[in-house]
Amino acid sequence: MxxxxxxxxxxxxxxxxxxxxxxxxxxxxxxxxxxxxxxxxxxxxxxxxxxxxxxxxxxxxxxxxxxxxxxxxxxxxxxxxxxxxxxxxxxxxxxxxxxxxxxxxxxxxxxxxxxxxxxxxxxxxxxxxxxxxxxxxxxxxxxxxxxIDFQSPPPAAPAFQSSPAAAELDPSSPISAPKPDGRLIYYAIGGDNGHIEDGYEWPSFIFKGNDLHELTRKLEEEIGLQDIIVCSQHPSTGKLFPLRLQLPPNNAPMHLVLVQVSSRLARSFI
Structure with missing residues (x-):
């Protein structure tokens, strides 16, 4: 299942x-x-x-x-x-x-x-x-x-709420929204060759640290699958390659493509 x-x-x-x-x-x-x-x-x-x-x-x-x-x-x-x-x-x-x-x-x-x-x-x-x-x-x-069938997010707080949480929702608020403690990870599930459907809306979450093993485990929990390979896109060629080392030390957002180990793309990595 x-x-x-x-x-x-x-x-x-x-x-x-x-x-x-x-x-x-x-x-x-x-x-x-x-x-x-x-x-x-x-x-x-x-x-x-x-x-x-x-x-x-x-x-x-x-x-x-x-x-x-x-x-x-x-x-x-x-x-x-x-x-x-x-x-x-x-x-x-x-x-x-x-x-x-x-x-x-x-x-x-x-x-x-x-x-x-x-x-x-x-x-x-x-x-x-x-x-x-x-x-x-x-x-x-x-x-x-x-x-993937994601659960609907909780309803947003009312715009008139004068709390720090409301400031995140209302960019015109004079209260500064707190910076997230971690990096924003956007992810998608690639097809057999790593292809992403046009118009795909990339879900995301905040990830703390730079441990690749821990990130992989977190992604497996998010999508409900095991045996995945976490890939990134080469900035020059656009080709996908598997992440092997720790994540970059900065907290810049990352767009990652997940492929199953049984896929044709994964087999080409071996």
Missing amino acids: EFFSKAKTVRLRSHHDKYLWAEEDEETVSQDRDGASKNAKWRVEFVQGSPLIRLKSCYNYYLTATDIPFLLGMTGKKVLQTLPPRVDSSVEWEPIREGFHVKLKTRYGNYLRANGGPPPWRNKVTHDIPHRTATQDWVLWEIEIME
Whole structure:
């Protein structure tokens, strides 16, 4: 479940380096390499009181494990986009961690499977139990978080309040706002290649000190993920590089990009 903690929108990348894809017919589910499209993005819903999740496509339909055979005589069942009149267990998936990947288990005990090979299997998505060693990895998915679901901030104090806190809210106040004790850290979760979506609003927090290990732990708490690499952008080339040493001694604000160790960018650092 920690892979989806605080996640609002995700992409799921298969063993074939393709994304779980909601087709435009608003029914079919497949795989596609175009991760930038809205069709590759799935909204996460948490089932209260359980480790289960639901995934909604860009067309507002649920990722659904049906009981319809993909091909007669074969064990794989169809996975579709549906909107049942009553939400039931067919739209609920249990995330099971497998190293840096996740398996999504259905109520049938099957797993969301990205198929390969020649047609009619190529790019198709089913739910099944892999029996052959060659297809064991077909049920493994890399989770790429696109948006985080932050709690709403507390309401601001009224503008007429004549306290130091109000002075922070009202720049015209003659009372000087106290300087923050620490540096302002802006952060974003990068995609597989460290890409940040256009228009992304960078959340931030105040961090005291210059210990990189402590900052990494704090960021993991903020986003609800583990196994991340904290990166900065080179001022000349614009390329991302991992932070290895202590933070600069000054308290200048920093913009940091977080990538998962399973990402393609992280692998290029090795």
